Amino acid sequence: MTQHPYDPSLDRQALNRLLEELSSILQSFCDTPPLLQGSLRTISRRCGKTRCRCTTGQLHRTTVLVDRQGDRPILRKVTRPEYHKLLPPTREYRRIRGLRARLSHLHREVLGICDRLTRFRLAEGARIHSRPPRRSP
Numbered sequence: 001m002t003q004h005p006y007d008p009s010l011d012r013q014a015l016n017r018l019l020e021e022l023s024s025i026l027q028s029f030c031d032t033p034p035l036l037q038g039s040l041r042t043i044s045r046r047c048g049k050t051r052c053r054c055t056t057g058q059l060h061r062t063t064v065l066v067d068r069q070g071d072r073p074i075l076r077k078v079t080r081p082e083y084h085k086l087l088p089p090t091r092e093y094r095r096i097r098g099l100r101a102r103l104s105h106l107h108r109e110v111l112g113i114c115d116r117l118t119r120f121r122l123a124e125g126a127r128i129h130s131r132p133p134r135r136s137p
Contacts, residue, residue: 008120011113018113022106025099032096036089038067040078065090 044059046052054060063083064075078086 006116006120008117011117015110015113018106018110022103022110025103025106028099029096033092034089035093035096036065036086037069037093038065038090039094040064040083040087040090041066043075 040063042061042063044061046054047060049055063078063080065078065086067074067076
C-alpha cells in the first residue's frame with residue numbers, strides 16, 4: 001500500500017473550518033440566557049394508602065426538578081406554571097453542556113493538526129538547513 005505524501009494545505013483548511021466552528025461555539029457561551037442546572041422529569045410513585053388507585057397499578061404522576069449539584073440528587077415538586085418557566089433554562093443548560101463537550105473535542109483536533117504541521121515544518125527545516133557532507137582530504 002502506497003503512502004500519500006503529507007499535504008499541509010489540507011490541515012490548514014481543516015484548521016480554518018475548526019476555527020469557524022470554535023468561534024460559533026464561543027459566541028454561544030457569550031450569548032447564553034440565564035441557566036438552571038438540573039432536569040425536569042415526570043416520576044410515577046405509590047403513595048402507600050391501602051385503598052388508593054396506585055395499589056392497582058395507576059401510579060401517581062408528579063413533575064419534579066432534579067437538582068444534582070450536591071452529593072445526592074434533590075427532587076423538588078414543580079407546578080405546571082413553574083414547569084413552563086423552568087423548561088427553557090434547563091434545556092439551555094443541557095445545550096451548553098453539549099457545546100462544552102464539543103469544545104473539548106475541537107481542542108484535541110486542533111492540537112493534533114498543529115502537531116502534524118509542526119512535525120512537517122521541522123522536517124522541512126532539517127532538510128533545508130542540514131549541512132552538506134564533508135569531503136575527505
